[in-house]
Amino acid sequence: MSDYYDILGVNKKASFSEIKKVYRKLARKYHPDLNPGDAIAEKKFKEINQAYEILKDPEKRKQYDTFGSLGGNFGRSRGHSNFEGFDFTSTGSSSFGDIFETIFGSGSQQSQTRGRDRKPEPGEDLLYSINLGFVDAAKGLETPIQVVRKEKCTTCSGKGIEPGSLKMTCPVCKGNGRIQKQTGFMKFASTCVNCGGSGFLPGENCRACHGEGRVDKVTRIKARIPAGVGNNSRVRIAGKGNAGKFGGAIGDLIITINVSLHKFFKRSGVNLEIILPVTYLEAALGAKVEVPTLNGETLLKIPPSTSSGQKLRIKNKGIINPKTKITGDMLIEIKIVPPPVKDIEVRRLLKEIEKKAPYNPRTGLEL
Numbered sequence: 001m002s003d004y005y006d007i008l009g010v011n012k013k014a015s016f017s018e019i020k021k022v023y024r025k026l027a028r029k030y031h032p033d034l035n036p037g038d039a040i041a042e043k044k045f046k047e048i049n050q051a052y053e054i055l056k057d058p059e060k061r062k063q064y065d066t067f068g069s070l071g072g073n074f075g076r077s078r079g080h081s082n083f084e085g086f087d088f089t090s091t092g093s094s095s096f097g098d099i100f101e102t103i104f105g106s107g108s109q110q111s112q113t114r115g116r117d118r119k120p121e122p123g124e125d126l127l128y129s130i131n132l133g134f135v136d137a138a139k140g141l142e143t144p145i146q147v148v149r150k151e152k153c154t155t156c157s158g159k160g161i162e163p164g165s166l167k168m169t170c171p172v173c174k175g176n177g178r179i180q181k182q183t184g185f186m187k188f189a190s191t192c193v194n195c196g197g198s199g200f201l202p203g204e205n206c207r208a209c210h211g212e213g214r215v216d217k218v219t220r221i222k223a224r225i226p227a228g229v230g231n232n233s234r235v236r237i238a239g240k241g242n243a244g245k246f247g248g249a250i251g252d253l254i255i256t257i258n259v260s261l262h263k264f265f266k267r268s269g270v271n272l273e274i275i276l277p278v279t280y281l282e283a284a285l286g287a288k289v290e291v292p293t294l295n296g297e298t299l300l301k302i303p304p305s306t307s308s309g310q311k312l313r314i315k316n317k318g319i320i321n322p323k324t325k326i327t328g329d330m331l332i333e334i335k336i337v338p339p340p341v342k343d344i345e346v347r348r349l350l351k352e353i354e355k356k357a358p359y360n361p362r363t364g365l366e367l
């Protein structure tokens with residue numbers, strides 16, 4: 001049984017990083033994928049893995065230094081010295097996949113430190129929602145909103161590659177993009193997972209954006225909300241979404257509008273509705289009264305003999321349709337409010353009117 005230090009060719013006092021460096025070099029040199037059919041290389045590869053398994057772990061290394069290979073715990077007893085063949089499982093050694101991970105790091109980490117293909121990808125649309133008052137929504141406004149959006153990384157100009165880092169040939173497939181694998185007596189080629197088949201690694205990932213080519217940024221955007229937006233309607237602001245990846249198109253910002261209810265205005269399509277309280281005298285004799293609209297008050301003529309529930313209309317004082325730009329009307333529902341009858345004099349006068357000019361408001365309801 002060879003000494004683990006001898007197998008790796010390192011000093012007994014070698015540091016972990018030294019050992020790791022040597023191990024990586026040897027593992028690459030003797031890797032079965034790179035030496036198909038070479039039994040000696042394969043044996044060597046197993047030995048260096050075995051040695052590294054122990055020496056990379058401070059606990060195990062300490063034990064090994066003190067006691068040597070203990071009862072097969074560390075040293076793997078080999079029944080035959082002229083070991084040959086491709087049967088990895090019998091030695092309990094790791095699979096090809098595991099070995100790759102040991103040497104080159106896991107696939108995901110790998111793609112984080114060294115990117116693969118950097119194809120342009122469009123930026124995502126950003127969703128955002130704002131609450132608007134009834135009148136603000138009806139009249140439209142420009143409001144500043146703060147969004148977190150991905151913007152092009154300035155360190156790498158959106159390329160995702162650390163400035164100054166070089167494109168290099170993939171060390172696993174040596175630029176072939178494919179790897180010969182051998183299982184038992186079967187040989188087959190597969191796409192290199194390390195470079196995704198391109199044969200090269202484009203360079204180190206940019207440290208500022210981790211290779212994404214874009215970074216999160218808090219941005220203030222002036223959102224122009226058009227007049228007439230309704231509750232739950234969406235406003236799309238082009239080009240204010242996430243930046244694209246590697247030269248992809250920028251996404252949009254989509255704002256969902258929540259419109260609050262109003263104290264007395266109501267909306268029905270493009271029409272603006274209001275219930276207008278009037279005195280019974282105004283309703284009976286007709287009057288000109290002030291009505292609130294979206295743009296201040298306006299005078300409304302109430303014709304004589306107007307009843308409660310009757311609807312009057314003011315043209316073009318409604319809400320604009322943001323698409324067609326057509327403005328609706330204002331619909332005014334009359335509501336007759338009786339005078340306060342706690343006053344004895346008011347009661348007396350009302351009764352006098354009733355007595356002097358009686359009328360039946362329920363004509364037509366007789367069965």
Ligand SMILES: [Zn+2]
Pocket residue numbers: 153154155156157158159160161206207208209210211212213214
């Ligand atoms: Zn970057």
Ligand SMILES: [Zn+2]
Pocket residue numbers: 170171172173174175176177178192193194195196197198199200
């Ligand atoms: Zn490769």
